Amino acid sequence: MSMLLSALVADLKASLSDAAAQFRAADDGDFKRLLGVALADMQAKRPITKPGEVGLFALQARYAVQAQDFAALKTHMWADPANTPKPWEPSYPGLVPRVAAAWDGVAWWLEFSPAPTMLQITVWGDTFRFWYFARHLLSETPDATTINPADRGLLLLRAQAEAMRELAMRNVVKPQQMRDGYTSMPRNGTPAALFESLLAEFKGVR
Known part of the structure; x- marks a missing residue:
């Protein structure tokens, strides 16, 4: 139908x-x-799950989410434990920042607490890839409805x-x-x- x-x-x-x-x-x-x-x-x-990403900058805590259908952050793939130096190694980047999605009334943002450091970006990469829950859509355009x-x-x-x-x-x-x-x-x-x-x-x- x-x-x-x-x-x-x-x-x-x-x-x-x-x-x-x-x-x-x-x-x-x-x-x-x-x-x-x-x-x-x-x-x-x-729920609909989709991938997204943002580019990271040292000491910048807030990043705009570009996906127009973003509804909530699910999880992220940054800071892979397999690629993380041990705490006793000089290159240990410290604890992974907490990341949360925030709505400011106009747009969605990803907020890091604390902001990523240059060492963390060097070790884990400057691209923060994540999975998010997307909003469903009803449309008059064929195949655009997501249900x-x-x-x-x-x-x-x-x-x-x-x-x-x-x-x-x-x-x-x-x-x-x-x-x-x-x-x-x-x-x-x-x-x-x-x-x-x-x-x-x-x-x-x-």
């Missing part, structure tokens, strides 16, 4: 049945937002749960009829009950 954003929106609307009428934003904005919430949870459920087609139903299931949560927050208590995106089974219940049921099903999927 199509993984284009428009196709996902159409299927989400259809699955919500009459409840879809409660979401009235222009240009299907509500449904895109619901899918966006689901997409964020898919990062934990179905695996096999997980299409899982994405819709989480979006449906979010829709029921919002209806419950609006104090909608009338039972809703829908068909869940993962098993395609019909569901009936209040929005609050459906939210709990759908979210539990999403969390239970391996």
Whole structure:
């Protein structure tokens, strides 16, 4: 089935049945937002790992991450123990700096604590290679959506749960009829009950 954003929106609307009428934003904005919430949870459920790198400079502690889809630092390959001199050797570079990813409200940075020294760069290299978790993407461009087609139903299931949560927050208590995106089974219940049921099903999927 199509993984284009428009196709996902159409299927989400259809699955919500009459409840879809409660979401009235222009240009299907509500449904895109619901899918966006689901997409964020898919990062934990179905993470994407990609490689990245930055060039290091002595005594510089902060480096801009160039990857536009960066979500979190996973691990790095710098400071290979096999290539590290022993503590009693003159060329011992000291302890490996701690590295963390930081978001400043505009961009992601890698922060070294303390900053790498010239000796460390000489021993371990001036290229810091790492693995990072990437953000998922929904797109109208063919093959640009990063969700695996096999997980299409899982994405819709989480979006449906979010829709029921919002209806419950609006104090909608009338039972809703829908068909869940993962098993395609019909569901009936209040929005609050459906939210709990759908979210539990999403969390239970391996």
